[in-house]
Amino acid sequence: MSKPLFIWAGGKNKMLKHYKSILPSLLDWENKIDSYVEPFFGGGAMFIYIMETYKPKDVYINDINPDIMSVYECIKNNYDEFLKRVEELEKEYLLLSFEEGARNDDRRDFYFKTREAYAFDYKKWSKPYESATLYFLMKTGFNGIFQINKNTNNRYGTPCGLLNQTKQVFDREVVKWWHESLQNVNITSGDWKENTPDVLNAFYFFDPPYRDSFADYGNSFGDDQLIELIDFADSKDKSFVCNRDSSDGWFENHKKSMKMKTFDITYTAGRRKKIEKDGKTSYEAKKAKEVLLWHMN
Helix, strand or coil, X not given: CCCCCCCCCCCCCCCHXXXXXXXXXXXXXXXXXXXXXXXXXXXXXXXXXXXXXXXXXXXXXXXXXXXXXXXXXXXXXXXXXXXXXXXXXXXXXXXXXXXXXXXXXXXXXXXXHHHXXXXXXXXXXXXXXXXXXXXXXXXXXXCCCCCEEHHHCCEECCCECCCCCCCCCCCHHHHHHHHHHCCCEEXXXXXXXXXXXXXXXXXXXXXXXXXXXXXXXXCCCCHXXXXXXXXXXXXXXXXXXXXXXXXXXXXXHHCCCCEEEEEEEEECCCCCXXXXXXXXXXXXXXXXXXXXXXXXX
């Protein structure tokens, strides 16, 4: 199976093993389901599984983050220009000195200069050049966090990651898979209510921002909005709604007629527990519970 283009906090790679027994069967996809709809796309882990397993006829993907969706659009429509820019950045970056466990100031400087240019110079750039630069930053940034900062012009402001790549920054075969798989996919960016088509014979996969989440990517999503989304999903024959269970009974009280199940999970990207010891900072994977509401009529 292919991989997401980048680490995404809350991505569903680890959850797929739990979902497989609940997802529509191959027979359902052959006889009852024509379309796949994912309005909170992020890293697209479920999309990969759906495309490789079921090969739906019509696919609609959306995310409120226009910069993320531009990466997908440019890989789909401007593949050569996108790839050229990422390869240029990768080549320059890998030539910089690297020592395991050190600060690697040359790489840090390169990362922050590139981030600064992305924040303030992007209007001079073509869209593929801009999106490829963001992709490089996301591949070298900190642990799947998409942070928006005022000092980066309200654009991508995530700190650098470990900067420990030695052979490559990105996998060309993964980017190629996405280029080929997106060719007949409808890509939009905006509010889910405006960009979720009401189509017959569809499987809807909703993975909205987590309740009480730190990683909201600059877009808040309150309980009222989550209730509205659950109402919509409840009206569909085949739908998933994923989230984090806060163990406060909220989902039990708002799941409508949908079934519900929780799963233990350990987050290794995004939100992690900060530990201060002997003057040093480290981050420990954080245990939590994922919740799934679903209809599979």
